[in-house]
Structures are given as C-alpha cells and as structure tokens.
Amino acid sequence: MVDKSMNAFRTAAFLTASVAWMGTACMVPVSLDDQDNLVGTVWELQQIQMNDDTRFTPSSPQNYTVEFTERGDVFVQADCNRAAGAFNLVDGRITITLGPTTLAACPEGSIDTRFLQSLRDANMLFFQGDDMFIDLAYGSGTMQFSPASTVSLTGRVWELQDIQFNDGRLLVAEPTENYTVEFMDDGSMAVRADCNRGRGSFNVPEPGRLSVAPIATTMAACPEGSIGGDFTQALSNANLFFFQDGQLFIDLMFDSGTMRFQEATAPSLVGSVWKLQQIQMNDGSQTVPSNPENYTIEFMGDGSVVVQADCNRGRGSFATAADNRLNITGVATTRMACPAGSADADFLRGLDNANSYFFRDGQLIVELMYDSGSMIFSAD
Structure with missing residues (x-):
C-alpha cells in the first residue's frame, strides 16, 4: 500500500524544472542494433549485484523502473520518488544523466537512493535472453532488469479509491464502483460520477503525462455526501500518471493532489x-x-x-x-x-x-x- 505522504513530494518546482531541463538537455539518438529491445519497454529492477558481493533486491520490482525513449529521454520510478533525464547509448556504452528528482522519504527498507545512484553510474548495457543488464562504472557492479508486465490505461475500468489533496483534504469514494473512468483506445473516455455519467477525451503526449479535456456529464442532483463534482474536476486537472502495486495514480496539475484508482472487478451481464x-x-x-x-x-x-x-x-x-x-x-x-x-x-x-x-x-x-x-x- 502506498503511503499517503507520497503526494506531498510531487512539487510544482519539480514539474517545472523537469520540463525546462528536458527541453535543454542534449538528446542523442540511440545507436544500437538492439534499440528495439531497449525502447518501448518499462524495465523493472530485479537486483543490483555489487562486486564486493553486496546485493540489493527490491521487494517490489514494479516500484523500481526505467523507461527509455527514441528521443533519448529516460523516465525513472525509484520507489516513492520519480525522476527524468536523458541518456546516450553508442556501441553498448551508456551514460544516464538524471535531472530533478523528487525527495520523498520512502518507507524503511527502500533502495531508492541506491537505485538512482546506480543509474548515474551506468557504463555498459547488454541483453541476455529477455533481461537487460547495465554494468556500472569502475567495475563496481551490475543492475539486472526484466520487462514489466504490461499495464495500460486502456482496456479496463478504473474505480476511484480516494483523492488526496496536498492541502490535507482526503476524499474517499464510497462506494468505489460509483466513481469510475474508462480510457478507450480511440482517445475517448467514459466516466461515472456517482449518479451522473459523462464522456470526454484524453491524450498521452509523452510517457507518464496525461491530459484530459473538459468532461461533459449529466446534471442529476446526487445524494448528500457525493463527491461526483470533485471527481470530475480532479480528472480534468490530470497531469501525470503512473502505476504502482497494480494501482493507477494520477497526479493533478499545480501539485494539488493525487487520485488513486484500483482496477474494477468487472461484473457481467452473462451468468445471472x-x-x-x-x-x-x-x-x-x-x-x-x-x-x-x-x-x-x-x-x-x-x-x-x-x-x-x-x-x-x-x-x-x-x-x-x-x-x-x-x-x-x-x-x-x-x-x-x-x-x-x-x-x-x-x-x-x-x-x-x-x-x-x-x-x-x-x-x-x-x-x-x-x-x-x-x-x-x-x-x-
């Protein structure tokens, strides 16, 4: 379960600096025969084996990921922290330069600091079978990654669990099945906001970034205690998204909060x-x-x-x-x-x-x- 304090570290300064830094960083096209193996995959850390026999193994590999793009961007999730940067890869030699990194205090046992430092020490990249390996500078160790199980925004119904605002407010969806969003492959989205239903559109302009157009809904007066209006307003303010422990998180614009979703167990017409x-x-x-x-x-x-x-x-x-x-x-x-x-x-x-x-x-x-x-x- 993700600590609610994770929301506090996603600051507007980080987002602004990330965009500015990525815009000025030197993006070098990837030059590697195995380029198709590298980009387009979310890589989950399996272990960091140091040459002094120290081994760092994440308890939740899906919380330690790296994603490379054809432009030379790199996007990192390091447990409760996130980072963006650039990479250069020529003839198997790789350098990774990370820009701004969030500074949340991850739970005890986290290896976020070690993970980020190892990425900065990246030296050589190669593949064995389906796995990717990165040797570290000075022969100090090796990182091993496996392709992540594909999790997608589309093709499932997401049930809101709660909205944690960074001013301390917490809105809990009760019942969760009354607050859902479904992202379609054609860029449309279907929303249920308690007693109202609506439609809109969305766009993923780059990995991890989510833009939602204004949502048009029916105008029924929902019962007292409904958070339907807050739900649709928050969705309209979507800025970033990521997956953790099988859940979908949507960070809101202006560092205002985070929405947490769980994939719905789909009821069926058939069988009753x-x-x-x-x-x-x-x-x-x-x-x-x-x-x-x-x-x-x-x-x-x-x-x-x-x-x-x-x-x-x-x-x-x-x-x-x-x-x-x-x-x-x-x-x-x-x-x-x-x-x-x-x-x-x-x-x-x-x-x-x-x-x-x-x-x-x-x-x-x-x-x-x-x-x-x-x-x-x-x-x-």
Whole structure:
C-alpha cells in the first residue's frame, strides 16, 4: 500500500524544472542494433549485484523502473520518488544523466537512493535472453532488469479509491464502483460520477503525462455526501500518471493532489437472471411490476437472450460494444393475453429501446435510447 505522504513530494518546482531541463538537455539518438529491445519497454529492477558481493533486491520490482525513449529521454520510478533525464547509448556504452528528482522519504527498507545512484553510474548495457543488464562504472557492479508486465490505461475500468489533496483534504469514494473512468483506445473516455455519467477525451503526449479535456456529464442532483463534482474536476486537472502495486495514480496539475484508482472487478451481464424492479422514464412516469420474477432477462454466452414478459416467454439476441453500448434485437415471444395490469408491453418496449448499461450497487441499469429513461434490474 502506498503511503499517503507520497503526494506531498510531487512539487510544482519539480514539474517545472523537469520540463525546462528536458527541453535543454542534449538528446542523442540511440545507436544500437538492439534499440528495439531497449525502447518501448518499462524495465523493472530485479537486483543490483555489487562486486564486493553486496546485493540489493527490491521487494517490489514494479516500484523500481526505467523507461527509455527514441528521443533519448529516460523516465525513472525509484520507489516513492520519480525522476527524468536523458541518456546516450553508442556501441553498448551508456551514460544516464538524471535531472530533478523528487525527495520523498520512502518507507524503511527502500533502495531508492541506491537505485538512482546506480543509474548515474551506468557504463555498459547488454541483453541476455529477455533481461537487460547495465554494468556500472569502475567495475563496481551490475543492475539486472526484466520487462514489466504490461499495464495500460486502456482496456479496463478504473474505480476511484480516494483523492488526496496536498492541502490535507482526503476524499474517499464510497462506494468505489460509483466513481469510475474508462480510457478507450480511440482517445475517448467514459466516466461515472456517482449518479451522473459523462464522456470526454484524453491524450498521452509523452510517457507518464496525461491530459484530459473538459468532461461533459449529466446534471442529476446526487445524494448528500457525493463527491461526483470533485471527481470530475480532479480528472480534468490530470497531469501525470503512473502505476504502482497494480494501482493507477494520477497526479493533478499545480501539485494539488493525487487520485488513486484500483482496477474494477468487472461484473457481467452473462451468468445471472435479471429481474425487473422498475422502469423509470424521464417524463416522470414509472412502471413497477408487482411480481419482478415474472419480468426477467438472461444474457447467454452465445449472444442470445431468454426473456420472460409476465405470461409470455421469448428469445432474441444481444450485442455489446465500447462504452457499454447494448443492443437487444429480434425478441420474439408467445402471444398470450396477460391479465389486466400486466407490464409486459412496457417491458418488451424497454428492451427493444436498450442503448447502454452499467452496474450500480449490484443492480443492472439499462439506459434507453434518446435519454428517455432507464430499466433497473436485480440479479436472481
């Protein structure tokens, strides 16, 4: 678990100095047959073996990383600290020059200082198998790295855990599944901010840097205690991002704070019988079935759906797409005349107008086309 004090060290001075230094540092194009092995990979430290037989082994290799770019930039995570710099690599000989480095006091047992000093002492680089090795100056030792398991912003739903502001405020997401962001491969993003949903766009102009365009959301009045507004505002102020211990951290502009996310355990449409609880239309009308177990839908792994609409039963098909889009088509049912007061027609009409879906507090919410309303289901 990352100490909350980590937020305090990310100062505006560091960010400003990093940009200025990187802009003036001498960037020398990489000259190495194995260039493709070097760049485009996040390298995790496995050990530093010194020639006096001293060995430094990180307890969490993912917290000690180095990333090289084709421009000659180098980006470093040294436990609770971060650094940026430049490197020069010719015929296997490497020099690494680090610029400003954050100065947080990492937890006891950290080898951040040793790691940073070893990078500054880099002398020769070579590969053995999938691993990268850096021999240190004066024959003093060798650093061993392995490629990091790929963690990406995209392809997953991130649940907010908390926002730690550098003025001491801490906002905790309760429940976490009500505050999510999903970054799409096309540069769009989908946001859930408590009772509101929204869309926006993002850009990663360089490794570790994140820019988020203003987020447009629905305007529902969420319950007292909601942090929906703070959540969307913080996302709009995103500046840097990194991964640590499987979590996503987003540092905010002007050194104002840090957002912490955990990858969501994705609920699934498939595998449950979903019982209708109500249909809430945006014109204020509402349909509440007296017997929810008579109004069900089951999504099957083969793309079909099984439907019970009161006294009638039927089958159809469904498809999902990016941003939780949902399309239910071809539902054909028996044609019995259900008793007076039946909601079968409303139920089937709602399914036919399905547009998107999401999960909240264990329930399935199906939003209808044209922002006309929503259907709320509970699992069997």
